[in-house]
Amino acid sequence: MKPLAPLPLGRFQANRNAALRLNATELEIVRASGKFLQCAPGSLHAVNDSLTFTSDVYPEIDVAYLGESDGEHFFAYLEFFDPDSTQFQNIRSLAPMLSDLEVGLAASALALVNWHTTHKHCPRCGAFTEITQGGWSRWCEADSTEHYPRTDPVIIVGVIDADDRILLARQAVWKETDYSIVAGFVEAGETLESAVAREVKEETSIEIQDISYLGNQPWPFPASLMLGFSARATSKDIVVDGTEIAEAHWFTKVELADACENGRVRIPAKSSIARKIIEAWYESEMPDSWTRT
Ligand SMILES: [Zn+2]
Structure with a gap:
């Protein structure tokens, strides 16, 4: 069998911009004009086989930085929304229709939200942990340990x-x-x-x-x-x-x-x-x- 061509969920186009995740001040600035993706378990906010993003998000809402493309900065809400809403589409059926940019953002968003919703506490001491690195890690103040999303x-x-x-x-x-x-x-x-x-x-x-x-x-x-x-x-x-x-x-x-x-x-x-x-x-x-x- 030949190597498989780019797979439906194996596409990514945005610049993940790891340096920006570490710069809280800069991250706040790009957040002000960011585009935000809502997820439900296994599903994404989408209309007509295309992801839909919101632009106004309250500052107290937890988000993760997904990346940048053509000057636009994308984020994911770090809480799941109600999957019963008709505006959420299952990524298993949606993925082949999405662009490289959309599918990459979608896969990262779901992986991050899955992790944050189930790993809010430190695995060493059980203390509540804080979201850091633009949503790509969690920090335990009690024992100074950093924890990363698992794959x-x-x-x-x-x-x-x-x-x-x-x-x-x-x-x-x-x-x-x-x-x-x-x-x-x-x-x-x-x-x-x-x-x-x-x-x-x-x-x-x-x-x-x-x-x-x-x-x-x-x-x-x-x-x-x-x-x-x-x-x-x-x-x-x-x-x-x-x-x-x-x-x-x-x-x-x-x-x-x-x-x-x-x-x-x-x-x-x-x-x-x-x-x-x-x-x-x-x-x-x-x-x-x-x-x-
Ligand atoms: Zn701890």
Whole structure:
């Protein structure tokens, strides 16, 4: 498989301007004319497939600095809004329609708001921490420690066998039609390649080799970085645990197209790296009607 072209959520155009984050005076000045993005969990304020920004924000509202583009400075509100409002659109469906600038701002905004809303206290002493560095860190006054947003690496792998079949699995908590390729969190102290081989073995009992890196994109649900790989299977017999993974099967291209056409199988959203890896193996884009809902 070839390296993946820029992925739907893997685009960023704004200047992140790290020096400005450290300059509180300058940050106040650009905030006065800033553009502010509102997030709800997994969703962004958008109209007609384009992000919408507000310009007037009370000074006491906590915001994070996202970056600058063409002289405009962008910020994210650091509290979630009500996701039921019709003005919020799910980023999984919205991402492919957004510009490089918008999608980069959106991914950073969601990742930051997810972190700030769940990490308000110091992990060492439990004291409430203050927002610093324009929203890119939190400071604990009680023990003088600084804390940064975490990003959790997740490997995801398209496993192909000698007959050019792809390995797709269904998690037990998913609908009976919903399938994807194998994925899992990288464990502490592990390399990416070890994580790829371990996850495939744990979920399906399949042995692999020739692990190749394909591309990556942020996946802020809440804090993942998806790292895509391909691998070649060296065994064929699938065994699943029946608890985390309910089923896994090999599919030829014809078998997968038939299963999707008949509604027996649904594949991940177009914004996902899983979809792009499956399409890279399929050597063509796949219809919207085959997508999971
Ligand atoms: Zn502390």
